[in-house]
Amino acid sequence: MRGQIELPAFAIAVLLLTFTLVLGITAANTAFSNAERSALERQTAVSVSDQLVGEASPVTARENVLNASAIDELESVLEGDEIVVPDSAAIEVRLGDEVIAERGSISPASASTIERLVLVEDRSVETVEPMVTDAHAMTIPRRSYNTTVTIADEPTGSVHTVRANDEVLLANDDGLTGTFSLATSPQETTRIQFEMIGYLDAGDVTLQYEAPATRKATLTVIVDD
């Protein structure tokens, strides 16, 4: 080996080159694994959450507003064909921290999560028994649904016209008795006016409507393929 002093230098060069190569490949690997997303899984989660809060969804009152009483049925909705979920996917739906529906089992490490801000609407039936006099007006709030009025048959007097925001909804010259549903718009505050002859006691006229109370919540859809 006499006179071969270049060999050790060459060996070091090769070693350095190999080291650089390994470093390069490691960097490429990291870049690759960082860029890896389960795009299809995410797409499924987006699509399911879209369908859940859409207008046609069985659990919404209107777009982006969940119906509180329908939430319990979500489990059976997922099983049915109203919402399209790929058969292979495990899915979990949460409202706030509470799991409201699940199908299959999710492993958190590999799952895709979509969160949406939604309103949850709880409708409670309100009953008011106004003291009705002629041209008496009472106001029901905006977003009230299924308004009904019940007028008792009393000899002392009778209601012959019911108006909502100056529009005649019910009219009968002989007097209105019984239960009527009023076609009021949920979009605006409604003033209901009664025109009558004679007098009626408190409780003879009953007004019923569904008043919604909404709260904000986070709807989370987790999909694991």
Next chain:
Amino acid sequence: MAKHFRRADRALSPVIEKTLVTGIALMYIGGVMGLLIGGVVPTYETAAGEELSERTLATAAGEIEQASTGMAGNVTSTTSVTLPPAIDDTGYELRLDDERLVLEHPTDEFDRETTVAFGENVTGGSGTWNSGGELVIHVEGTAAERTVTIGDEP
């Protein structure tokens, strides 16, 4: 005599050294190239292709869903979407068969399929699209009976 030989021999040692170093260098380069082209690069190409085909299909499915939902009444709509012209330098095909959207690629590892969630009023989806141009999504029909077609032609 022997001494003379040794002295003549001395001139050979740099020649041997250079030959040795050149040989090792060539072998090293050859080995590394073989390793990269034979093993590392194809793995990355496949990984990138799989990722790209998955994303392409996800984009297409999302766009088709978007185009087919949320409209009332009679509809005739055309939506164009730009998708990658090739995956791993090769063209591919998208096929819509009712609610199934399939991406077909000559390399079987890149094949993917998913379910498209149409609105309730969509009765059928069909069509085939070959990569290269824009993906054209055509939605047509009444509120009760709507069809979705994909293709190359607007």
